[in-house]
Amino acid sequence: MLHVVTSTAPSFLYRGVKAGWLTAALPFALLILFASAISGVVQGQTYTATYPWVPSLGVNLTFRLDALSLVLALLISGIGMLVLIYSSRYLEGDPYLRRFTLILMLFMGSMLGVVLADNIMLLFIFWELTSFSSYLLIGFNHQREAAREAAKQALIVTSAGGLAMLAGLVLLGITTGTWELSEMQSGAVISSRFYLPILLLIAGGACTKSAQFPFHFWLPKAMEAPTPVSAYLHSATMVNAGIYLLARLMPVLGDTREWQAIMLPVGAITLLMGGYLAWQQTDMKLILAYTTISTLGLMVLLLGLGAVDVALLLLLAHALYKGALFMVTGAVDHETGTRDVSRLGGLRQTMPITASAAVLAVLSMAGIPPLVGFVTKEAVYTISLATSIASVPALLLTGIIVLGNVFNAGAGWIVLRPFFGKPRAMYGHEASPRLWIGPFVLGIMGLLGGLSRLAQPLLEQTAFHEAHEIKLWHGFNTAFALSGLTIAASAVLALYASGVSRWVAPLTNAIRKIGPQQLYTQAINGVLTLSAVGSRIVLKAYLRQYIRVILIVFVLALAYVFATDVDFNHLLDRPIPRFYELTLAVVIMVAALSATRINKRLSAAAMLGTVGYGVTLIYVLYGAPDLAMTQFAIETLTVILFVVVVYRLPKLKTLSSRSARRMDAILAAMVGATMTLLTLVVTSVPLTSRLSPFFAEKSYVVAHGHNVVNVILVDFRGFDTMGEITVLSVAAIGVYALLRLNLHRGGTD
Helix, strand or coil: CCCCCCCCHHHHHHHCHHHHHHHCHHHHHHHHHHHCCHHHHHCCCCEEEEEEEEHHHCEEEEEEECHHHHHHHHHHHHHHHHHHHHHHHHCCCCCCHHHHHHHHHHHHHHHHHHHHECEHHHHHHHHHHHHHHHHHHHCCCCCCHHHHHHHHHHHHHHHHHHHHHHHHHHHHHHHHCCCEHHHCCHHHHHCCCCHHHHHHHHHHHHHHHCCCCCCCCHHHHHHHCCHHHHHHCCCCCHHHHHHHHHHHHHHHHCCCHHHHHHHHHHHHHHHHHHHHHHCCCCEHHHHHHHHHHHHHHHHHHHHHCCCHHHHHHHHHHHHHHHHHHHHHHHHHHHHHCCCEHHHCCCCCCCCHHHHHHHHHHHHHHHCCCCCHHHHHHHHHHHHHHCCCECCECHHHHHHHHHHHHHHHHHHHHHHCHHHCCCCCCCCCCCCCHHHHHHHHHHHHHHHHHHHHCCCHHHHHCCCCCCCCCCCCCCCCCHHHHHHHHHHHHHHHHHHCHHHHHHHCHHHHHHHHHHCHHHHHHHHHHHHHHHHHHHHHHHCCCCHHHHHHHHHHHHHHHHHHHHHHHCCCCCCCCCCCCCHHHHHHHHHHHHHHHHHHHCCCHHHHHHHHHHHHHHHHHHHHHCCCHHHHHHHHHHHHHHHHHHHHHHCCCCCCCCCCCHHHHHHHHHHHHHHHHHHHHHHHHHHCCCCCCCHHHHHHHHHHHHHCCCCHHHHHHHHHCHHHHHHHHHHHHHHHHHHHHHHHHHHHCCCCC
16 A cells, blocks of 8 residues: 655755855855956956947947945845844744845846846936835835835835936936946036936935934834845845945046035935934834934945045945945844844843844944944944035034934943843743854854954955054043043943933924824825826816817817927918819818718718718829728728627717817817827928938848838837737737627627
């Protein structure tokens, strides 16, 4: 007897240990590939690959790897590998794990496309793919309304910014005369009258993606996403796309008063506001979300100062410690069922490895030596103390940065609360290795980065003017004193955070009431209300009403063009029409008017056929026999179909009122007059066609046809013709199906 033994092992293996390591193999291979290019890039080499896409427009699939793109590519592939391992355990047993992995890989590829694309049109396509894939990831828990709303909000904000950025990129390409970023020269752009619109549009796209004020509000809402998404998108990749774009375009658009006037205030406000709101939260993910906003603001501020290399060092440090902390938060939530710091304590006893990773990450976040966060903070303070541009004193600039760092470091100490103090509850075991290996590796990398300065040779290649000195020890100077002040003040803030929160509660509530989130909500509600009112006015569920609206808009639009931008001087410079032409025109008009007045279907069809045959005669008179034959065949077939289909139907009835018919007659006359005037205007201007000689020359040589019109329809526009035939075929099948349905139901002919 044959016994069949069933097992869930294959499914378990896919969803479990093997799945995490197998899916991480691709980003690991990419990480090795990018790492192998470090030595060449440090020496100033760039790696490019170009494939023709739309050569006639100068748009190619061009990819370029230099120091700037390599830093981001290493982060995207390296942290992506760790997140895939992490998510295989965090979402183990989730029925949509495969879908999640696929979307995450799509996002990873889109981000790599953004940082590697040298063609601005290609960059924009990948840019929008990141918005689309992030929408799917944020709304992964689609059963929850909050997740759906957060995903929709993120998509609306970032896509709106993307459209603005597209306009800026098109203007940039037209102004510079190239679509390749590596070929653009700053002189042509800065001296152009389009410089400010280009800068505003592109900065708008970058600020929406990187959650800068006033577009920052979507990022905290996006914490509805699973923690692996937050660890990857909202700390190490997607939110850094805007920073990357600004850094990439710094040589083309930067180092101007306008650049500084935008970047400095936006970055400063975002730095302070994000940090101020961060330490008042109790949800660990919200704390990290607001500190992410604040740090992104500091990056933009540094770009406003021209310190691209230091901004990238901050980006690198932030990705390491913030990615680790998000994964730690997910591990705590996974094992305890909560992320509320006020409900947790003493977890270092049961989760010692996770606690160690959290400590390393927070120490780097607070700027404790010798971690990479300390090196970054020293470099930032050194730059701010030596800078005084755009009428901003160095002391004021440094004070803003110190205050923002105090807020962020204080929030970091608060994130450590669940691991220290008196245990609130005892949990039996450490998290799975797949949950702590990622944050632990990132924490160790932050420590090694501070000790060895491995990134400095690479970052020097990204400097805008000259590289800033990045080293572990600058001596006992003002920057070191400010670092000590930041650490001490942040510790005090974290210790008394709850009391200070109550003291500043009125200010915090006021910010939330009048903040951009409320403006966004009001804008969305306003659009919905306006749409509803417009629908009630315009959409009456009658086809004739829709047609009226379309025709009225058409007439008004052309009337505006005629009144403002058309020269009528040569409108009537044309031969006087001959007698038989006038006769034919009168016949067509009389037949058309009769078709509207006759109440018998067959008679109306005959009048319409007369109009069609009149058009056929026009083709004959003007030397287009092939068109005449086609028109004759179509009109004959149409009349036959009318006779077959409608001869059994009842007589036409007058259903509209007299006033409605008068309005329709007036509108019809206006449309006819508009079309007549449009035809006269178009034909009064000499037209030089570049297509006619091409078709005349190529029809026989390429398509082996003497009839140019037929060749165009069958060969040059073959897909268009096939589409039209397909539409007609589908319509015919639909009509047949409706007729058969009526017959089966016992309907009349």
